[in-house]
Amino acid sequence: MTASPTASHAFDRAIALTAAGTNLFKGEVDDSFQNMVGPFGGVTAATLLNGALQHPERIGEPVSLTVNFAGPVQLGAFDLEAVPLRTNRSTQHWLLLQKQDGEVVTSATAFFATRRETWSEQQHEMPAAPAADSLPQLVRSERNWFRNYDFRYVSGLFDPSRSDSTEDADSETLLWTRDNPARPLDFASLTALGDVFAPRIFHRRQRFTPAGTVSLTHYFHADTEQLARAGDRHVLGHARATRMHNNYSDQVAHLWSDDGQLLLTTTQVAYFKE
Amino acid sequence: MTASPTASHAFDRAIALTAAGTNLFKGEVDDSFQNMVGPFGGVTAATLLNGALQHPERIGEPVSLTVNFAGPVQLGAFDLEAVPLRTNRSTQHWLLLQKQDGEVVTSATAFFATRRETWSEQQHEMPAAPAADSLPQLVRSERNWFRNYDFRYVSGLFDPSRSDSTEDADSETLLWTRDNPARPLDFASLTALGDVFAPRIFHRRQRFTPAGTVSLTHYFHADTEQLARAGDRHVLGHARATRMHNNYSDQVAHLWSDDGQLLLTTTQVAYFKE
Numbered sequence: 001m002t003a004s005p006t007a008s009h010a011f012d013r014a015i016a017l018t019a020a021g022t023n024l025f026k027g028e029v030d031d032s033f034q035n036m037v038g039p040f041g042g043v044t045a046a047t048l049l050n051g052a053l054q055h056p057e058r059i060g061e062p063v064s065l066t067v068n069f070a071g072p073v074q075l076g077a078f079d080l081e082a083v084p085l086r087t088n089r090s091t092q093h094w095l096l097l098q099k100q101d102g103e104v105v106t107s108a109t110a111f112f113a114t115r116r117e118t119w120s121e122q123q124h125e126m127p128a129a130p131a132a133d134s135l136p137q138l139v140r141s142e143r144n145w146f147r148n149y150d151f152r153y154v155s156g157l158f159d160p161s162r163s164d165s166t167e168d169a170d171s172e173t174l175l176w177t178r179d180n181p182a183r184p185l186d187f188a189s190l191t192a193l194g195d196v197f198a199p200r201i202f203h204r205r206q207r208f209t210p211a212g213t214v215s216l217t218h219y220f221h222a223d224t225e226q227l228a229r230a231g232d233r234h235v236l237g238h239a240r241a242t243r244m245h246n247n248y249s250d251q252v253a254h255l256w257s258d259d260g261q262l263l264l265t266t267t268q269v270a271y272f273k274e
Numbered sequence: 275m276t277a278s279p280t281a282s283h284a285f286d287r288a289i290a291l292t293a294a295g296t297n298l299f300k301g302e303v304d305d306s307f308q309n310m311v312g313p314f315g316g317v318t319a320a321t322l323l324n325g326a327l328q329h330p331e332r333i334g335e336p337v338s339l340t341v342n343f344a345g346p347v348q349l350g351a352f353d354l355e356a357v358p359l360r361t362n363r364s365t366q367h368w369l370l371l372q373k374q375d376g377e378v379v380t381s382a383t384a385f386f387a388t389r390r391e392t393w394s395e396q397q398h399e400m401p402a403a404p405a406a407d408s409l410p411q412l413v414r415s416e417r418n419w420f421r422n423y424d425f426r427y428v429s430g431l432f433d434p435s436r437s438d439s440t441e442d443a444d445s446e447t448l449l450w451t452r453d454n455p456a457r458p459l460d461f462a463s464l465t466a467l468g469d470v471f472a473p474r475i476f477h478r479r480q481r482f483t484p485a486g487t488v489s490l491t492h493y494f495h496a497d498t499e500q501l502a503r504a505g506d507r508h509v510l511g512h513a514r515a516t517r518m519h520n521n522y523s524d525q526v527a528h529l530w531s532d533d534g535q536l537l538l539t540t541t542q543v544a545y546f547k548e
Contacts, residue, residue, distance in 0.1 A: 063522050064489040064543045066340040068383050070360040070367040085371075085378045086344040091488070091545075093344040093381060095369070097359075104359045107367060107383055109342050111489050111543070115520040118548050121478070123445050124516035171397050204395070214365070215338040215385050217491040219524045219543045221517045242398035242528060243495045243536045246389040248337050250493045250539045252526060254516060262517045265524045267541050269338045269385070269493045271365075274392050 009183050010148050011192065014039070015047045017054055017080060025051055025080040029073055033145040038073040040145035041213045042195030046188040048096040048108040051082035053187065058084075059092050060114040061224060062187050066217045067108040074100055090114040115223055126256040129154045132176035132234035149196060152176040152234065158198040160207055171200040171241040182232035185257075187220065190227065193235060193255060194218050194266040200241035200251050201272040210273040214248075222263040230257035247271055283457050284422050285466065288313070289321045291328055291354060299325055299354040303347055307419040312347040314419035315487050316469030320462040322370040322382040325356035327461065332358075333366050334388040335498060336461050340491045341382040348374055364388040389497055400530040403428045406450035406508035423470060426450040426508065432472040434481055445474040445515040456506035459531075461494065464501065467509060467529060468492050468540040474515035474525050475546040484547040488522075496537040504531035521545055 010032050017025035033043040045067040052058055081097040091113045098106040135152040156173030177196050179189055199211040222230070239253035248269055255264040284306050291299035307317040319341040326332055355371040365387045372380040409426035430447030451470050453463055473485040496504070513527035522543055529538040 064342075066383060066489070066491060068338075068367050068385055071362065085381055088345065093342050093378070095381065104367070107359055107369065109340060109381055109383055109489075111342055113488075113521065113545075115522065118520050118546065119479075120517075120519040122517045122519070123514065205393075214387075215340070215383075215491075217340060217489075217541060219522075219541070221519050221522075221524070223520065240397065242539050243394075243396045245394045245396070245495050246392050246497060247387065248389065248493075248495075250495070252539065252541075265516050265526065265541065267491060267493070267526075267539065271387075272392065 009179070011179055011183060011189060014043050015050045015188055017050055023081055023083050025054065025082060027078050027080060029075050029078060031075060031144055033148060035143050035145055037212065040195070041069055041216065042192035043145070044069070044073055044106055045195060045216060046191040048080065048098055048106060049110060049191050050188055051080045051096050052094045052110050052112065055082050055084070057087070058112065059087065060090065060112040062110060062220050063113045064111040064217065064219050065108060065191065066215065067106060068215045069106055069213055071103065071105045073105050078105070122262050124254060124262055126236055126260040127174055127238055129174060129176070129236055132258070135176065148180055150178050150180040150234070156203060158203040158206065171204045173197055173203060173239045175237050176234035177237055178232065178234045184232045185227045185230045185235070187227065190220070190222070190255070190264055191218060194253065194264050197237065197239040197251065197253060199249070199270045199272065200239065201244055201249050201270070204241065204244070211270055213268050213270045216268040217266065219265040221265065222261070226257070226261060226263065230263065233258050235263060244272070247273070283453070285453055285457060285463060288317050289324045289462055291324055297355055297357050299328065299356060301352050301354060303349050303352060305349060305418055307422060309417050309419055311486065314469070315343055315490065316466030317419070318343070318347055318372070318380055319469060319490060320465040322354065322372055322380060323384060323465050324462055325354045325370050326368045326384050326386065329356050329358065331361070332386060333361065334364065334386040336384060336494050337387045338385040338491065338493050339382060339465065340489065341380060342489045343380055343487055345377065345379045347379050352379070396536050398528060398536055400510060400534040401448055401512055403448060403510055406532070409450065422454055424452050424454040424508070430477060432477040432480065445478045447471055447477060447513045449511055450508035451511055452506065452508045458506045459501045459504045459509070461501065464494070464496070464529070464538055465492060468527065468538050471511065471513040471525065471527060473523070473544045473546065474513065475518055475523050475544070478515070478518070485544055487542050487544045490542040491540065493539040495539065496535070500531070500535060500537065504537065507532050509537060518546070521547070
């Protein structure tokens with residue numbers, strides 16, 4: 001096998017899989033994307049999607065992906081079962097199970113399809129925002145995974161260290177983001193970028209609390225050609241919550257390429273304490 | 275077993291399951307909720323959720339559910355495998371597979387949890403709408419499943435038979451709905467109600483086209499107590515699309531009880547032709 005142009009990128013190393021039998025891959029979690037407990041969920045989601053992307057029976061491109069974070073992912077080896085549950089003429093449904101020591105730590109389902117050109121329309125316009133290059137890059141290193149992303153906040157920064165730290169009136173964030181160092185966008189990296197928003201409860205209350213995503217769903221509007229057009233430039237992300245109630249909060253978010261095309265609609269439900 | 279007060283309701287008959295072994299149920303699809311191809315997807319989703327709800331090892335209440343419509347559900351018998359993938363102290367992750375003739379027709383994952391009282395806040399207010407009782411009930415019988423729901427449209431009706439049928443400027447619908455005849459709201463019926471919106475592409479273009487949901491995700495904000503408070507009254511639903519592109523459209527929707535509490539955030543991706 002020849003090395004891909006991005007093979008030396010931390011992201012590609014983190015999601016790498018080795019074929020290990022029928023519907024089975026093996027991988028390794030290192031600490032390069034470490035978050036509070038286990039790796040950044042976006043990289044875990046991208047790793048599971050990669051099980052379908054790398055599978056020899058795969059047809060089409062990702063249209064939807066749901067990832068359930070069932071238990072803490074430990075540093076070290078994992079198995080990834082990637083099972084094509086049903087293959088139709090131009091669509092395919094996947095079950096993906098990440099296991100450590102025989103126990104499920106992450107589960108996912110994915111839907112792939114071969115798309116044809118149809119009548120198309122984008123209903124949700126990109127919010128107005130200053131250009132990414134005109135904004136300062138946030139430098140933060142409390143967690144390993146922050147180093148692998150370039151964040152440029154337009155509004156809604158969660159920063160418990162700021163001197164005027166008070167609750168924010170809403171739960172919204174608008175930011176430009178991309179891999180750091182820059183890396184051409186693809187389905188795996190877009191999957192991870194869809195999970196870069198801090199839990200809405202942190203932002204809303206401007207303080208930490210034990211919290212974490214339990215389930216995440218991506219709808220990919222972009223196809224390979226649109227991802228190629230987005231290149232390695234920043235994407236604009238907007239996230240908000242609609243309700244926080246008794247330990248669980250949702251999040252509804254969208255990511256656009258810098259020319260205003262909606263690439264991803266993503267939702268998640270996150271646990272929070274107290 | 276004693277009959278539940280709602281056992282004679284068409285909805286309860288449609289989602290009924292019989293235990294058939296470890297992690298296995300059996301059920302039967304009749305034509306009472308028939309849609310264009312197979313039964314109304316909301317009832318299929320509720321049937322899969324019911325596999326976890328009825329399982330003897332289930333803990334807690336539904337927090338999230340993703341259902342993937344892998345192939346046409348035929349009239350007649352099905353098997354439902356309901357597997358608790360991982361059980362933690364107060365949370366539980368499920369895999370649910372509906373099979374006919376040994377083939378997966380629907381797959382799902384669900385996350386259940388025992389909730390505790392926490393700081394809570396609703397960010398997304400209920401849209402203004404006239405009371406359900408002040409609006410006419412839509413009477414339509416082209417599909418069997420329509421008869422089992424009471425629809426009262428505030429705006430955004432898809433009606434290809436109307437004389438001024440033209441494209442609509444947006445993809446939004448606002449409507450009151452409940453079971454018909456009325457039935458106290460629970461997790462299963464809320465699951466089905468979350469899927470009552472016509473495909474956004476029908477509404478946007480005001481014409482039929484081959485179309486159907488391929489994946490649906492629900493986040494349940496309501497707990498049992500809030501569902502009980504909602505009683506058998508109408509819930510208000512709002513749905514919109516954010517992008518339609520090359521065969522696939524998303525939908526982002528919310529359902530509120532009539533006192534303004536957000537019960538459900540729900541998203542889906544639907545196939546459409548041309």
